Amino acid sequence: MRSLPEKLDAKNAATKAHPEKLSGEQFDHAYMLDMVRDHTKDVTEFRTEAKTAKDPAIKNFASQTLPTLEEHLK
Numbered sequence: 001m002r003s004l005p006e007k008l009d010a011k012n013a014a015t016k017a018h019p020e021k022l023s024g025e026q027f028d029h030a031y032m033l034d035m036v037r038d039h040t041k042d043v044t045e046f047r048t049e050a051k052t053a054k055d056p057a058i059k060n061f062a063s064q065t066l067p068t069l070e071e072h073l074k
Contacts, residue, residue, distance in 0.1 A: 039073040 008016060019030045046069055049062035 036073070039069060043069050043073055 007013075015034060019027050019034070022030055043066070046062045046066045049058055050066050053059035053062060
């Protein structure tokens with residue numbers, strides 16, 4: 001079993017730190033931009049796994065979850 005990291009890596013720490021300095025509309029904009037980037041990345045990864053995963057359970061999970069991620073991205 002893999003253990004959880006005790007702290008964020010540099011990239012994720014920067015992602016977390018940036019909106020902490022903002023408020024109001026600036027915070028909302030930064031938050032939404034990050035969510036769109038994250039969902040775009042997730043959709044790409046889930047599409048790939050839905051098509052190419054060797055493990056049937058992973059392929060099935062990716063195929064079933066992909067429509068929800070795509071809807072969220074809209």
